[in-house]
Amino acid sequence: MTENYTLLYPAQVEWEKFAEQKPDVPFADNVIEFLNALSGAILKDRESRLYPDAITFAFFCRKGNLLKQKDEYTGDGVLRMGRGLLFHIAPSNVPINFGYSLVAGLLAGNNNIVRVSSKQFPQVDLIIKHLHALLASGEYDEVANRIALVRYDRTSDANAMFSALCNVRVIWGGDATISTLRQNAIPPRAFDVCFADRYSIAALNPEAVLAASDAEMKKLTEAFYNDTYLFDQNACSAPHTIFWVSKVSEVSKVQEAKEKFWNAVHEHVVAKYQLQAVMSVDKLTAFYRQAACMDVRKEEMPDNVVVRTELKELPKNIEDFRCACGYFSEYTVGSLDEIAPVVNIKYQSLGYFGFANDELRDFVIRNRFQGLDRIVPIGETTVFALTWDGYNLIDTFSRRPSILGK
Numbered sequence: 001m002t003e004n005y006t007l008l009y010p011a012q013v014e015w016e017k018f019a020e021q022k023p024d025v026p027f028a029d030n031v032i033e034f035l036n037a038l039s040g041a042i043l044k045d046r047e048s049r050l051y052p053d054a055i056t057f058a059f060f061c062r063k064g065n066l067l068k069q070k071d072e073y074t075g076d077g078v079l080r081m082g083r084g085l086l087f088h089i090a091p092s093n094v095p096i097n098f099g100y101s102l103v104a105g106l107l108a109g110n111n112n113i114v115r116v117s118s119k120q121f122p123q124v125d126l127i128i129k130h131l132h133a134l135l136a137s138g139e140y141d142e143v144a145n146r147i148a149l150v151r152y153d154r155t156s157d158a159n160a161m162f163s164a165l166c167n168v169r170v171i172w173g174g175d176a177t178i179s180t181l182r183q184n185a186i187p188p189r190a191f192d193v194c195f196a197d198r199y200s201i202a203a204l205n206p207e208a209v210l211a212a213s214d215a216e217m218k219k220l221t222e223a224f225y226n227d228t229y230l231f232d233q234n235a236c237s238a239p240h241t242i243f244w245v246s247k248v249s250e251v252s253k254v255q256e257a258k259e260k261f262w263n264a265v266h267e268h269v270v271a272k273y274q275l276q277a278v279m280s281v282d283k284l285t286a287f288y289r290q291a292a293c294m295d296v297r298k299e300e301m302p303d304n305v306v307v308r309t310e311l312k313e314l315p316k317n318i319e320d321f322r323c324a325c326g327y328f329s330e331y332t333v334g335s336l337d338e339i340a341p342v343v344n345i346k347y348q349s350l351g352y353f354g355f356a357n358d359e360l361r362d363f364v365i366r367n368r369f370q371g372l373d374r375i376v377p378i379g380e381t382t383v384f385a386l387t388w389d390g391y392n393l394i395d396t397f398s399r400r401p402s403i404l405g406k
Contacts, residue, residue: 086170297309
């Protein structure tokens, strides 16, 4: 077999034997114990404090959380078994994503080969370090040996090798990447689960912003920062277009809410975020491009750490004018329904502030969207869940054997 890859974990693998390992039931006790040990090791490591996403990952892997997930996803008593071998191709824009994909595969009862990004991320190295330590301890061999992490570039033929072995191929990436990877054959009963290019938006109720206390505003701005700047606005779940939804006809009230929100956001961002010079140029270029294609005004801000453009009209292709690292298009509407014309199958998440669940549920049902698979409070658009992009990952990564008769 090809050697055109780097094996990051474990030290060596016999791939055919690895692929022959039997699946297990979802949320097996030994998997939960293993992930809880990994969580504890990461949280005890001082280096992890440098990476909020690594800390969040570790909290997700805690035993208490996993037992809650077990009850939610398998509490119905239905027999499920893992599908066998999952081959995960992780994205390059979110460092810790490979870990969540791996965890979902383990929890669903599978063996897992994960291709991590060819980019170097310290968060990836941190997790791999602790995986090696757990394997060396000898306490978790059965689970630890169901994981293989590899790295290779686009010229490698490793995709073909791992695709030929897998029962499910899990692809995180752009549309072009997915099309290229699908050229590699998978076994007849295998299938792909693809997390393709998606866009996300946010909706704020200006009345709720104006009514927010200082403490509530601090919480809101930190939440918005985590959704957007934490991954340089590169995640599919990071909002780019901000909708102000107001039934109030007073333009001054909406403007007051905007000023309150963006001033607080700016104060928070400048204290925590380092904008690279190249991104300053990219933001300016993005504005000129947007201005050439639509009637738009650049809102005044103290600097270009936060760039805002006010739309006069809402173009259906607004997602084509995205930029990263804090570039936001804004549009004011009289109701949530006025957002509907731009929402297509490519839209992933809606982050919201100041709306009731029933109001949001009715909005989705009334407009019969193909997109908007996740509607979550601002601050949770990038928070991983075992239901992602409309897929129940435990059900998708497992099968249901039927046992009929009395």
